[in-house]
Amino acid sequence: MTTVSMTVNGRQVSADVEDRTLLVDYLRNAISLTGTHVGCDTSQCGACVVHVDGRAVKSCTMLAVQAAGSSVTTIEGLATGDELHPVQAAFREHHGLQCGFCTPGMIMTAVDMIRRHGGQLDEATVRHELEGNICRCTGYHNIVKAILDAAAKMQMPAAAE
Amino acid sequence: MYATNFSRAANLADASAKMGAATDGKYLAGGQTLIPTMKQRLAAPSDLIDLTRIPDLSGIKADADTVTIGAATRHYDVATSATVRGAIPAIAALAAGIGDPAVRHMGTIGGSIANNDPAADYPAAVLALGAGIITDKRTIFAEAWFQGMFSTALGTDEIVKAIQFPIPAKAAYAKFPNPASRYALAGVFVAKMKNGSVRVAATGVGEGGVLRFPALEAALQANWSAAALANVAVSPEGLLSDIHGSAEYRANLVNVMARRAVAAAG
Numbered sequence: 537m538t539t540v541s542m543t544v545n546g547r548q549v550s551a552d553v554e555d556r557t558l559l560v561d562y563l564r565n566a567i568s569l570t571g572t573h574v575g576c577d578t579s580q581c582g583a584c585v586v587h588v589d590g591r592a593v594k595s596c597t598m599l600a601v602q603a604a605g606s607s608v609t610t611i612e613g614l615a616t617g618d619e620l621h622p623v624q625a626a627f628r629e630h631h632g633l634q635c636g637f638c639t640p641g642m643i644m645t646a647v648d649m650i651r652r653h654g655g656q657l658d659e660a661t662v663r664h665e666l667e668g669n670i671c672r673c674t675g676y677h678n679i680v681k682a683i684l685d686a687a688a689k690m691q692m693p694a695a696a697e
Numbered sequence: 698m699y700a701t702n703f704s705r706a707a708n709l710a711d712a713s714a715k716m717g718a719a720t721d722g723k724y725l726a727g728g729q730t731l732i733p734t735m736k737q738r739l740a741a742p743s744d745l746i747d748l749t750r751i752p753d754l755s756g757i758k759a760d761a762d763t764v765t766i767g768a769a770t771r772h773y774d775v776a777t778s779a780t781v782r783g784a785i786p787a788i789a790a791l792a793a794g795i796g797d798p799a800v801r802h803m804g805t806i807g808g809s810i811a812n813n814d815p816a817a818d819y820p821a822a823v824l825a826l827g828a829g830i831i832t833d834k835r836t837i838f839a840e841a842w843f844q845g846m847f848s849t850a851l852g853t854d855e856i857v858k859a860i861q862f863p864i865p866a867k868a869a870y871a872k873f874p875n876p877a878s879r880y881a882l883a884g885v886f887v888a889k890m891k892n893g894s895v896r897v898a899a900t901g902v903g904e905g906g907v908l909r910f911p912a913l914e915a916a917l918q919a920n921w922s923a924a925a926l927a928n929v930a931v932s933p934e935g936l937l938s939d940i941h942g943s944a945e946y947r948a949n950l951v952n953v954m955a956r957r958a959v960a961a962a963g
Contacts, residue, residue: 538703555703555745556735579733582799591773591802597732598803601703602725602747648798667879668797 540600544569545613555601560584562600563610571611571640575670582669585641585648586610592648594668611640614647623647623686632682634673645669646683650690657687699741705750709833709856712746716854719744724856726769726808729800749805754858759784762864762891765831768807768857772796775806785826787868787886787962791818794872796879807857813906815846815937816880820907822862822870825886825898829861836861845905866891867921869962871954872901875941882942883950887958889921897955902936902947913955923956
């Protein structure tokens with residue numbers, strides 16, 4: 537067993553796990569953050585996407601010890617209190633989820649995508665960038681709409697009082 | 698996944714020492730192939746030695762004739778590098794098409810080259826450009842490096858430090874991805890070097906991994922245009938045949954992708 541410590545959603549966490557423990561299992565089992573999902577477990581579906589040091593990665597394809605000392609953000613870390621993150625709000629508004637299983641990974645991928653592309657997002661880019669996220673309800677159309685809307689809103693300067 | 702012991706190497710000497718002490722150690726870079734392989738129990742190293750925190754193993758530099766990419770440089774950083782985009786845009790575009798965004802944030806060029814998956818993208822660029830693979834012991838050129846599927850000239854205790862690409866006059870990469878796996882069913886890299894020589898290498902098609910296509914090279918040497926390839930037959934001999942496509946289908950794809958690449962290179 538190795539003591540693996542990292543910052544998750546701004547909170548310092550630590551747990552004794554085997555070196556072979558995947559980051560997703562560390563998050564779900566060792567520190568009880570079950571918002572990050574395991575879908576395919578073969579790095580294809582993207583349900584397990586989290587941010588490690590500011591970059592989206594598949595937490596089923598990374599060991600927890602690889603992330604030791606890193607700063608990790610999961611779906612639980614996006615909202616501010618009761619206020620949803622703009623991407624979460626857009627998914628709700630545009631019905632960007634059906635069964636909801638892929639949603640945490642979709643949203644973490646979307647937040648990363650918007651950060652990297654800023655105002656440069658168009659529909660073709662969003663669809664291409666979602667290559668590593670699979671929705672088995674096939675609800676891509678509304679997911680794309682939600683991401684484009686969130687990107688536009690996040691670019692808008694705050695309205696003057 | 699079977700149990701394993703993980704450690705981070707502080708520098709190259711530390712990495713070698715840790716490998717020497719391991720029963721059956723394996724160097725770990727981005728892990729985007731090795732970890733899935735371990736999860737399937739197709740690999741079970743006693744020790745994993747993480748190379749990604751070694752200073753100087755990441756980063757990109759260029760001079761008038763070459764671009765040198767540190768082995769632990771992530772695909773995303775190659776794809777977005779102003780240096781690579783300026784000197785060899787074909788490599789930036791190739792890196793931008795590997796896997797998906799999350800995979801590109803983790804996967805490294807050194808890992809890709811050391812693993813030598815027959816459908817990996819980077820080997821096509823390395824072979825077509827005649828790149829040098831710089832290890833902690835020597836420099837090995839592409840022709841000697843690739844030794845068949847998942848096989849290279851790399852010694853078990855040898856570490857890839859960087860890949861040095863000569864800057865070509867023109868180059869481009871065109872890939873036909875498998876619609877499901879997104880791995881290259883055929884990925885063709887064409888390069889016209891500054892001395893006028895032409896090289897064409899393809900991934901995803903060869904029974905022995907990445908390979909060059911002399912007939913296509915000769916046609917492009919005479920006339921650098923997509924039209925010059927229209928009537929050049931690619932032999933299916935030695936090409937992969939599996940549920941994803943026959944050798945004949947892949948041979949045709951090599952020609953089609955080569956034409957697209959030449960058109961893109963301009």
